[in-house]
Amino acid sequence: xxxxxxxxxxxxxxxxxxxxxxxxxxxxxxxxxxxxxxxxxxxxxxxxxxxxxxxxxxxxxxxxxxxxxxxxxxxxxxxxxxxxxxxxxxxxxxxxxxxxxxxxxxxxxxxxxxxxxxxxxxxxxxxxxxxxxxxxxxxxxxxxxxxxxxxxxxxxxxxxxxxxxxxxxxxxxxxxxxxxxxxxxxxxxxxxxxxxxxxxxxxxxxxxxxxxxxxxxxxxxxxxxxxxxxxxxxxxxxxxxxxxxxxxxxxxxxxxxxxxxxxxxxxxxxxxxxxxxxxxxxxxxxxxxxxxxxxxxxxxxxxxxxxxxxxxxxxxxxxxxxxx
Amino acid sequence: xxxxxxxxxxxxxxxxxxxxxxxxxxxxxxxxxxxxxxxxxxxxxxxxxxxxxxxxxxxxxxxxxxxxxxxxxxxxxxxxxxxxxxxxxxxxxxxxxxxxxxxxxxxxxxxxxxxxxxxxxxxxxxxxxxxxxxxxxxxxxxxxxxxxxxxxxxxxxxxxxxxxxxxxxxxxxxxxxxxxxxxxxxxxxxxxxxxxxxxxxxxxxxxxxxxxxxxxxxxxxxxxxxxxxxxxxxxxxxxxxxxxxxxxxxxxxxxxxxxxxxxxxxx
Numbered sequence: 001x002x003x004x005x006x007x008x009x010x011x012x013x014x015x016x017x018x019x020x021x022x023x024x025x026x027x028x029x030x031x032x033x034x035x036x037x038x039x040x041x042x043x044x045x046x047x048x049x050x051x052x053x054x055x056x057x058x059x060x061x062x063x064x065x066x067x068x069x070x071x072x073x074x075x076x077x078x079x080x081x082x083x084x085x086x087x088x089x090x091x092x093x094x095x096x097x098x099x100x101x102x103x104x105x106x107x108x109x110x111x112x113x114x115x116x117x118x119x120x121x122x123x124x125x126x127x128x129x130x131x132x133x134x135x136x137x138x139x140x141x142x143x144x145x146x147x148x149x150x151x152x153x154x155x156x157x158x159x160x161x162x163x164x165x166x167x168x169x170x171x172x173x174x175x176x177x178x179x180x181x182x183x184x185x186x187x188x189x190x191x192x193x194x195x196x197x198x199x200x201x202x203x204x205x206x207x208x209x210x211x212x213x214x215x216x217x218x219x220x221x222x223x224x225x226x227x228x229x230x231x232x233x234x235x236x237x238x239x240x241x242x243x244x245x246x247x248x249x250x251x252x253x254x255x256x257x258x259x260x261x262x263x264x265x266x267x268x269x270x271x272x273x274x275x276x277x278x279x280x281x282x283x284x285x286x287x288x289x290x291x292x293x294x295x296x297x298x299x300x301x302x303x304x305x306x307x308x309x310x311x312x313x314x315x316x317x318x319x320x321x322x323x324x
Numbered sequence: 325x326x327x328x329x330x331x332x333x334x335x336x337x338x339x340x341x342x343x344x345x346x347x348x349x350x351x352x353x354x355x356x357x358x359x360x361x362x363x364x365x366x367x368x369x370x371x372x373x374x375x376x377x378x379x380x381x382x383x384x385x386x387x388x389x390x391x392x393x394x395x396x397x398x399x400x401x402x403x404x405x406x407x408x409x410x411x412x413x414x415x416x417x418x419x420x421x422x423x424x425x426x427x428x429x430x431x432x433x434x435x436x437x438x439x440x441x442x443x444x445x446x447x448x449x450x451x452x453x454x455x456x457x458x459x460x461x462x463x464x465x466x467x468x469x470x471x472x473x474x475x476x477x478x479x480x481x482x483x484x485x486x487x488x489x490x491x492x493x494x495x496x497x498x499x500x501x502x503x504x505x506x507x508x509x510x511x512x513x514x515x516x517x518x519x520x521x522x523x524x525x526x527x528x529x530x531x532x533x534x535x536x537x538x539x540x541x542x543x544x545x546x547x548x549x550x551x552x553x554x555x556x557x558x559x560x561x562x563x564x565x566x567x568x569x570x571x572x573x574x575x576x577x578x579x580x581x582x583x584x585x586x587x588x589x590x591x
Contacts, residue, residue, distance in 0.1 A: 206589045243585040246366065247348035253578050 025053040027133040028106075035125045051137035052130070060085075060098055060109070071098075079103065085111060092116055094124070106131045151176035159190040160200035163214055170217045184218035191220065192228035195237040202244055345370070352575040354548070354568035357485035360583050360590065361561055362493075370489075373467045373482040374567045377542030377550045378410075378433045380475035380483070382491050383456045385430050385540075388441055389498040394423035397515060398444045400436070407435035409476070409544075412521050414440060424512035429474075431510060432523040433541060438474040449473050463490045477546040485565045492539060492552055492563055502554075505538030506530060528573045529553055533580065541572075555580050560587040 033045040060071055060083050069087035082099045093115050100109030108129035115122060156162050162169075162183050169176045169183050190197040201220075205213045215222050230245035233252055242249040345367040349356065355369040364370070402416045412428050414436040422444065428437035442452035449472065456470045465487035471478040483491075495501050508531040509524045529536035535555040542550035548568035553576050555562050562583040566572055 202589055242582060243587075243589045246346075246579075246582045246586065249582055249585070250349055250578050253581075254574075257574065 025051045025056070025137055027135045027137050028052045029131045029133050031129050031131075033127045035127075037123055049133065051142040060100055081109075085113070087113065087115075094122070096124075100128075147175050151179060153179065153182075159186040159194055159197035162186055163197060163200040163204055166204060166214045166217075167212050170212045170214065180217075183214075187214060187218045187220055192225045193232070195229060195232060195240050198225065198229045198244075199240045349575070349579060352570055352579070353566040353572075355485045355565075356567065356569075356579075357489055357563075357565045358579055358583050359489060359563040360587055362563075364489075365583065365586060366579075367485065370485040371467055372567075373484055375477050375481060375544060375547035376475060376483040376488065376567065377477075377544040377547035378475040379488055379540055379542040379550050379552055379567075380470060380473070380481070381429055381433065381438055381542075382488070382495060382540050382552065383460060383470065384438055384441060384452075384473050385426070385501075386491065386495050386498070387445065387452070387455055387459060388422070388426050389495070389501065391445060393445075394421070394426070396422035396444065398422050398425055398440055400440050401443045403449065404436045404439040404443060407439050407474070409435045409474075410526075411436040412523070418519070419515040420512065421515065427504065427507075427510045427512055428521065428523055430504060430540065431507060431525040431527075433526050434523075435474045435476075442473040460487070460491075463487075463494055465490055475542055475544065475547075477544045483567075485567055488552055488565050488567075489563060492554065492565070495539065496554070501539075502537045505540070505554075506536070527551075527553070529555070529576060529580075533577055535584075536580075551576055553580060555584075557584055560584060 074083040094113040096113035098111035110127040233248040347368040358366040425437040428434040446452035467484035468487040471481040535557040549572040553564040
């Protein structure tokens with residue numbers, strides 16, 4: 001999810017910025033393919049019709065450009081252009097090199113990047129090609145089309161969906177900045193009571209290592225929100241809330257253990273299962289510095305460890321503890 | 325004047341630090357500390373001086389490991405046989421490999437084995453305890469003082485959860501430690517081959533809790549149930565220190581699980 005989302009955002013941002021460069025120009029059909037080692041599956045190639053200013057097809061800043069990338073050492077020899085790039089996506093810096101070959105009806109090239117993304121080493125190769133279609137185009141129209149596509153909220157079915165896409169709303173110069181109030185209203189309303197929204201928020205703000213904090217941007221009182229959502233912890237949402245609600249999770253575990261173990265009888269067949277359910281550890285046998293526990297086995301022969309006895313002993317202690 | 329201001333600032337910083345550590349489990353122990361990947365995430369009174377019971381043997385263990393003399397031949401002196409509490413009933417004159425007595429002291433918490441180690445390494449227990457206190461000072465354990473080598477309740481014998489964390493981290497740097505503390509049971513034999521002892525690890529998490537690797541249990545009437553637990557899952561490690569715990573095994577399992585859960589939210 002993380003990398004896919006990142007790749008999607010990167011691609012869309014790139015396409016949008018490409019259109020943003022456009023003055024009156026011509027239509028091109030651009031195909032992009034991205035490869036990242038470690039991706040669970042290959043990213044499909046994406047083909048998009050974009051507007052590129054006339055005569056700019058050999059300029060990497062305009063064909064493979066990304067507003068967050070700075071191109072240097074741009075050199076053109078014959079129909080081949082090479083350059084170096086440094087991209088800064090919210091503090092995640094990647095550096096790389098690119099090359100592009102221009103022909104009569106198009107261009108093709110690739111960029112290779114390496115660097116860190118969310119604290120992890122990442123290598124990425126992006127291949128791109130452009131095919132001249134022709135026909136005059138208007139950059140404003142292109143931008144609006146792209147923006148509409150990126151900012152289409154009909155794909156959001158819940159507040160959690162909104163939060164997962166918060167970066168394209170909240171980051172500086174975001175394409176969908178005008179949706180900030182809508183997002184924040186939902187966050188403020190739902191995260192204190194909607195477990196999935198709260199979990200999406202925590203995941204976004206903490207685990208994803210995003211530079212954009214939804215809670216901070218929306219002025220959400222995290223302490224009060226966590227306190228509120230933790231009151232809802234139950235067997236359905238335990239796995240989503242246990243990481244944020246240790247006190248409630250502990251109380252829930254104790255309560256569950258009490259309910260599952262109290263009054264339960266056991267048989268030879270179920271004893272092991274009971275133990276596992278009731279005791280992740282074992283009942284306490286207080287040992288130590290001045291207790292009078294019996295000493296361990298001492299004999300003339302090596303004594304074998306006896307798991308059956310362990311189980312019996314633990315079960316006996318459990319029985320005495322709960323009176324069954 | 326400047327000195328007092330500095331001390332005041334230090335005290336304030338300590339108080340502020342203690343105040344900012346969340347305490348989600350106020351009932352589990354008189355003092356506790358939970359570290360995820362070396363960072364404290366939850367704590368209660370981590371600086372409070374409390375009797376550490378057999379957690380004391382962690383310092384004994386550190387000094388033993390730092391001596392790097394596992395194959396020493398140790399002869400049990402009469403003083404060791406007078407130890408009380410948990411013991412393996414060593415006899416005066418019995419000879420063991422040092423490492424075998426170390427297993428007995430660390431896994432089984434045997435006080436006679438612990439005392440024999442102290443006698444062997446320093447000549448007598450008092451001299452060994454002096455070494456323990458010097459090492460504690462060197463580690464920065466400001467709220468620790470030992471009166472005996474094995475953890476008996478005595479006035480002036482105390483430690484704190486934070487100090488035990490410092491000690492645990494020093495021990496964890498010893499490459500062989502976890503190989504030892506993660507053993508469920510071990511057999512040792514006197515050098516003459518006449519007597520065999522089967523030592524069960526008193527740490528109930530070992531072999532039962534996924535990822536549990538150590539480290540030490542402790543109990544005395546004054547100290548209550550104590551535990552230093554260390555567990556590793558994937559790339560995450562959790563260190564739990566409980567002093568005067570209430571329901572130590574179940575609480576330890578719960579807290580370790582929750583700490584590993586907490587790791588999901590840590591970048």
